[in-house]
Amino acid sequence: MATTSDPSVSFNQTDTRSDEMNSTIEQWIDDLVAGVDDAQASAEFQEWLDIQSRFHDYSYRNTLLIKRQCPEASRVAGYRTWQEEFDRHVKEGESAIWIWAPIITTQCPECENSPSYHEDSNCDYDETPPKKWSKGLVGFKPTPVFDISQTEGEPLPDLETEATGDAGDLVAQLTETADKLGVTVQIVPDEEWTHGEAKGVCEQLSLFDAQPLVEVRDRENDADLARTLIHEYAHALLHFDVDDNTERSKREVEAEAVAYVVGQYCGLDTSGSAFYLAAWESDDPEVVRDRFERISSTAAEIIDVIDGVMDDE
Numbered sequence: 126m127a128t129t130s131d132p133s134v135s136f137n138q139t140d141t142r143s144d145e146m147n148s149t150i151e152q153w154i155d156d157l158v159a160g161v162d163d164a165q166a167s168a169e170f171q172e173w174l175d176i177q178s179r180f181h182d183y184s185y186r187n188t189l190l191i192k193r194q195c196p197e198a199s200r201v202a203g204y205r206t207w208q209e210e211f212d213r214h215v216k217e218g219e220s221a222i223w224i225w226a227p228i229i230t231t232q233c234p235e236c237e238n239s240p241s242y243h244e245d246s247n248c249d250y251d252e253t254p255p256k257k258w259s260k261g262l263v264g265f266k267p268t269p270v271f272d273i274s275q276t277e278g279e280p281l282p283d284l285e286t287e288a289t290g291d292a293g294d295l296v297a298q299l300t301e302t303a304d305k306l307g308v309t310v311q312i313v314p315d316e317e318w319t320h321g322e323a324k325g326v327c328e329q330l331s332l333f334d335a336q337p338l339v340e341v342r343d344r345e346n347d348a349d350l351a352r353t354l355i356h357e358y359a360h361a362l363l364h365f366d367v368d369d370n371t372e373r374s375k376r377e378v379e380a381e382a383v384a385y386v387v388g389q390y391c392g393l394d395t396s397g398s399a400f401y402l403a404a405w406e407s408d409d410p411e412v413v414r415d416r417f418e419r420i421s422s423t424a425a426e427i428i429d430v431i432d433g434v435m436d437d438e
Contacts, residue, residue, distance in 0.1 A: 134149065134193045134194050135194060135220055135223075136194075136223040136267065137220070142223065142267045143267055146190060146223060146225070146267060149189075149190065149193055150186055150189050150190065151410070153169075153189055153193065154189075154410050154413055154414055154417070155410050157169060157170065157402070157413065158405070158408065158409070158410050158413050161402040161403050161404075161405050161406045162402075162403040162406060166402050167400045167401075167402050170382075170400050170402055171385070171398075171400060172192060172196065173185075173188060173189060173192055173417075174382055174385050174386050174389070174420075175389065176188045176189075176191055176192045176196070176198070177386050177420070177421055177424065178385070178386045178387075178388075178389035178390045178424075179198070179199055179200075179389075179390075180198075180201070181386065181387075181390055181421075181424055181425045181428045182425055182429075183224070183421075184225070184418075184421060185414075185417040185418055185420070185421040186225060187224040187225055188421070189417075190222070190223065190224050190225070191222055191224065194222045194223065195222050195272050197272075197274070198222065198272040198274075199272065199273060199274070200272065200273045200281075201222060201224075201270040201271060201272050201273075202270055202271065202273075203268070203269070203270050203271075204269065204271065207271065207276050207278075211276075211278070211279065211281060212278050212279040213273070213276040213277060213278030213279060213281075214276060214277060214278050215271050215275055215276050216275055216276060216277055219271060219275040219276075221269030221270065221271060222269070222270050222271060222272060223267050223268070223269055223270075224267075224268055224270055225265040225266070225267065225268070226265060226266055226267075226268035227262050227264075227265055228262070228263050228264045228265060228266055229260055229261065229262060229263070230260060230261075230263055231255055231256075231258040231259065231260055231261075232258060232259070232260070232261045232263050233248060233250055233255075233258060234250060234252075234253070234258060234259070235248050235250035236248035236250065237261065237263065238263060239263045239264075240255040240258075242263070243255070291348070291392065292347035292348040292350070292351045292391075292393065293392075295347070295348075295351045295391055295393075295431075296312075296347050296350055296351050296354065298431055298434050298435060299351055299354045299355065299358075299431070300312070300354075301434050302358075302427070302430045302431055302433075302434055303339070303358075305430045305433070305434075306358060306361070306362065306426075306427070306430060307336060307337070307361075308336070308337050308338075308339050308358060308361045308362075309336055309337070309338045309339070310338075310339045310340075310341075310354070311338070311339070311340045311341075312340075312341055312343050312350070313340050313341065313342055313343060314343050315342055315343055315344065318342045320340070320342070323342075324341065324342055324344075324349075324353045325339065325340065325341035325342065325353040325354070325356060325357040326339070326340050326357065327339050327357045327360040327361050327364075327365065328340075329365075337360075337361035337365045339354065339357040339358060339360075339361055340357075341353045341354055341357060348388075348393045348394065351388070351391070351393060352384050352388050352393060352395060353384075355383065355384040355387045355388060355427060356380045356381060356383070356384040357380075358383075358427055359379065359380040359383035359384060359423055359424075359427070360376065360380045362423050362426065362427075363376070363379055363380065363383075363419055363423055364376045364379075364380070374401070374404040375404045375405060375408075375416075377401075377404070378400055378401060378402065378404050378405065378416075379416055379419060379420055379423075381398055381400065382400065382420045382424075383420055383423050383424045383427070384398070385398045386420070386424040386428075387424050387427050387428055387431075390424075390428055391431070
């Protein structure tokens with residue numbers, strides 16, 4: 126497989142930067158699709174998941190860009206943000222990491238373009254002047270950021286982290302998040318488990334209640350129990366209303382990827398996860414892009430709810 130994490134990738138040419146950023150993303154996905162039955166593809170996929178776990182609130186397009194330019198990045202911010210908010214300075218000679226940043230400005234209520242693009246369009250909306258238009262997302266622009274390793278200055282505030290493999294209160298926090306995710310959850314004692322070798326299942330609560338029911342088999346290893354809960358939550362959010370047996374193995378990759386990202390974010394050691402990307406062999410690149418988006422957004426949703434529960438404690 127051709128794609129490898131290459132920290133030498135850069136987007137220094139202003140006039141070609143946007144095209145190169147887009148083509149880098151497209152080529153990475155095309156190569157991944159072409160090599161789904163190759164062990165290297167799974168390694169590349171797992172590297173992207175590692176980046177996604179560190180930047181869970183970034184789109185998959187931005188985490189792919191970060192992966193290609195600076196695979197070891199752990200925290201990125203703009204030049205002025207490092208200076209003004211953290212009293213740190215970008216080291217001389219460091220190259221920027223380019224990502225996509227949203228363009229928020231006033232936009233036409235009809236064509237949703239900015240005033241300048243509206244003037245060049247065929248839209249004839251004129252009910253209110255541009256000064257009275259509301260602001261909204263009109264596009265994206267290449268924006269430079271820098272990883273903390275490229276800066277020096279005051280140390281960052283200590284972040285609360287869990288020891289690797291130590292689930293702490295994560296199982297309790299995950300059960301508390303169930304209602305917020307629209308899921309009913311039950312941790313079933315091992316001696317009462319009726320689902321064979323499965324560690325967890327996601328099914329309909331009852332004939333009269335369409336809410337997903339997640340059941341997981343209790344065990345001494347809280348870290349593994351937490352990972353199973355996240356995996357089944359991903360099924361509940363992504364696949365509960367999908368009735369297609371041909372998608373079964375593909376759905377397992379998506380759910381396991383979400384569990385990997387959220388588990389890594391929460392400090393669990395999920396390095397034993399296996400991603401059988403050969404399940405995606407029949408998918409075209411557009412379908413794979415959609416899967417990346419689903420993995421990214423679902424992991425972010427679960428992480429945001431977990432963080433909300435922690436903040437309330």
